[in-house]
Amino acid sequence: MNELDGAIKQCVERVERFRRQPQRVIGEMDTRVALIEPIIGALGWDLYDLDQVRREYRRRGVDNPVDYALLLLRTPRLFIEAKGLGENLDDPRWANQTIGYATMAGVEWVALTDGAE
Template identity: 30%
Template sequence: MGWGFHDPFLEEIERVRQLSSRISNEEATKQHLILPLLEKLGWRVNDPAEVYPEIKTRQKKRPDFVLLVDGVPVAFLEAKSARNSVIRRGKVSPTYARQLMGYCFGEGVALGILTNGVQWVLMEAFKLWTRPEERVLTMVDLRTTRLEEAANELLAFTRRNIRLYYRRFGYHLGEEPVYGFYYEF
């Protein structure tokens, strides 16, 4: 193929494309579209030390997932039903972007992921003089983007690349795992 992607990754994108029209609510979107794709992106979705659902923040909010590396929250993921567009006319939904950025601001987490399982948006929380919807690092619509191009865009969401984003700013994850979450069991 020339792109260096493993066939299982491309097959997962194709599976998401085909299955998405049969998914009708947010919970089904999380289980059948988002979590399997996160796993292909290198996240251990069955490890609560890495992907934790519905964790309560200090503001008493519950983002759909927090992604952690070495016990440190590195991104919030806000899920929407596959039937709700998070990208409209080439732009991220301002309402959803503001909701996601609110989670990030409140906890000091630099990255947020907004997705309906088919459309994926990676956003920076802390960017001066910009509205939340202007903080997009990358976005991709798996239904309308060529398969290889979609796979290339999704690489930004890998565990490795999220970790590297923080390293660019001198954060070596795991050295000081101090954060404001508490688990409710």
């Protein structure tokens, strides 16, 4: 099993475990750490290299931050906006928020996730 397969399997198991315990609230930060970052890392991005992955990325200091910017040659190429596990991703606010960040920064690719979708 390669690293990505292992990370996906582990995240699926975590999601199932979290969903069996409805009294536990899984907020955005915990979702990012437990479900999103393992996948980013397994895809080959170095989570500790600021030339590759930036958290709370702002193109300018006055901009609202996007949760992750994945960079190639120090240029943002993909924005990932995270929501807490189980958050309604169909809410147009979230897509509009993410697309707005990308438009302002000139980034063509975006992803919106709650770690399970």
